[in-house]
Amino acid sequence: MSTPSAFLPGLREAIGAPGVAMAATFCAFGAAVQEAGLGPGWALLACWGIYGMPGQLVLVQSAAAGWAGGVGAAVMGAVAVNARFLPMAVSIAPVLAARERWRLLPAVPFIAVTPWAAAMRALPAIAPAARVSWFLGFGLTSWVVAGSAALAGYFIAGGLGAEARAALLFVNPLYYGLLLAADFGRPAPRRAVLCGAVAASLALLVPASMALLAAGVAGGTVAFLLGRRHGAR
């Protein structure tokens, strides 16, 4: 008997709180793209091609500044702030439990913070054979929400004040913070969250484009070593 597809449950999961958080954030992004003088097609392709808000914002800020530092510096900055895709992909690949590695290829473009965090939370309760389809349902829905919200933000940019945009931007870190808070009862995530929050102070010492990566590697490594020392997960 084959395992039923989990595509629809993944789709439904993406429409709730993750959808609200993504819609708000990408709406603000669309407005920023319009203000930077770029086109709606660029906004859409940035959402779907990069699919990592910090990196998208680095490019928009560089465009608004007329690429004063050069395209190469902008690209390096955007890639550096999105470097978390690497450890996220490493950690989610075994959880997706595909029998052959090539079966993960359709899921690769969707590996980003929101799908990753939702999947790490939901997938352990889903049959291994159905996990890739759940992730595709979630990821595709998120993509559609992100692109639609960015276009909406682009075309209503003139009607959004700075404060409204700030409120929209706040939804994104708030949502991520709630995801972490919901996991705070488990020792391993709690250690990583506390160490990462403390390591965020590295932002005072290193360039902004490297701060997140440095804090993540330093905080995550300390949390991992503490876990090994205590013999707990």
Next chain:
Amino acid sequence: MAPADLALALTALACLGLRLAGVWLAGGMSAEHPAIAWATAVAQATLAAFVALAIAAPSGALAEVPLAARLAGFGVGAAAVVTLRGRLLPALLAGLAAMLAVRFLVV
């Protein structure tokens, strides 16, 4: 090619490369492998650092939201998600409402 299009194409390719490299590096490792546990800790710590910086020291338009409002929003949201046993949407709305209420009182 226009600078914006070139930058977008290069960044998208590099981000896809990072994702593919991660999946390739994970190989046939199990979720219990120490390398996977380390990568998971790094990803969670990165997310925590992102949230900490966005709440405590944001840049751009988010900096226009007063610190007290950001802290209230996060505090109320976190308390709600724990009280509501992980239900994210009502907690998100409670946090957002708290942020807007405090911002209205402070500004």
